[in-house]
Amino acid sequence: MAVTESVPTALRVVDRTIPDRRPDGRDQYTISEVAAYTGLSVHTLRWYERIGLMPHVDRTSTGQRRFSNKDLDWLGFIGKLRLTGMPVAGMLEYADLVRQGDETVGARAELLTAHRDDVRRRIAELQGTLDVLDWKINLYDAAERRTEVG
Amino acid sequence: MAVTESVPTALRVVDRTIPDRRPDGRDQYTISEVAAYTGLSVHTLRWYERIGLMPHVDRTSTGQRRFSNKDLDWLGFIGKLRLTGMPVAGMLEYADLVRQGDETVGARAELLTAHRDDVRRRIAELQGTLDVLDWKINLYDAAERRTEVG
DNA sequence: TAGAGAGTTCGAGTGCACTCCAGGCAAGCG
């Protein structure tokens, strides 16, 4: 019965002080480096792994995580999915398909296609609502001008 | 540090079996009529009133709510705001400005303009992500065709 | 060798937006 979708504040307010390029040429990044690079918190990165959203991250002999460039690619992609409002459950489903191997490419394409349709629908919806906002803002601006003049 | 915003499932999945026109020509609607019309649950309608998002709803002698056409208009507008991901706190702020009267039209225009910018930014963001989805989907489709043929 | 700093786990806590429940009242019907 809910009528809308909330969008985490971070996504909305985010000021992108996050470096656009990888820390350097290595293939081994600590969790805090990855946090700085992706904009996710270290908490979130660990949580993603816990719930099964990361495809096994390497560890040092003492148990510390070392993320690879492949991990960064993955985080980048699911970051896009999150950005478009895909719930974590959906990303989990996708991650499971990837884990299952090549015979799931069809299912993956299907999942992403459905999501793409959803994104397109939401874009259209947002654009429709822009008109209402324009109309209201114009009303207010006109009212203000009247106040200034009269 | 959150990177995204979740969008309540209902908004995404909603099949609009909701009548597009008002129940009838009256100016007095029960809470369940309004629920059917707006797509909000009766719980949500009462909750909106509780938190101060509704500008005083009439009551019968026995205490039942009777919504007016004006209330329906208001719900329609804040419904649009919700649809664009404005948090309830923001709508509350807007509602307060409306309550304060005509001298707040400037502030209201500002609030809505800021929100409009935000919506525009999000549309652009979604559109950017569509490209990534297209690219991935094409990859998968190509892989599938290879499997079929080879 | 002591202390700072960064990492670890797992479970608990948070904020948002609802969503539901218990217990009760009022109107209409057979």
Add this chain to the structure above:
DNA sequence: CGCTTGCCTGGAGTGCACTCGAACTCTCTA
């Protein structure tokens, strides 16, 4: 008159996506 239906309230519960805390280990620098 009793029953069903629809409404009322205040507070508790839910689901999602993080976010934090406590207690601990490891490495590095002074």
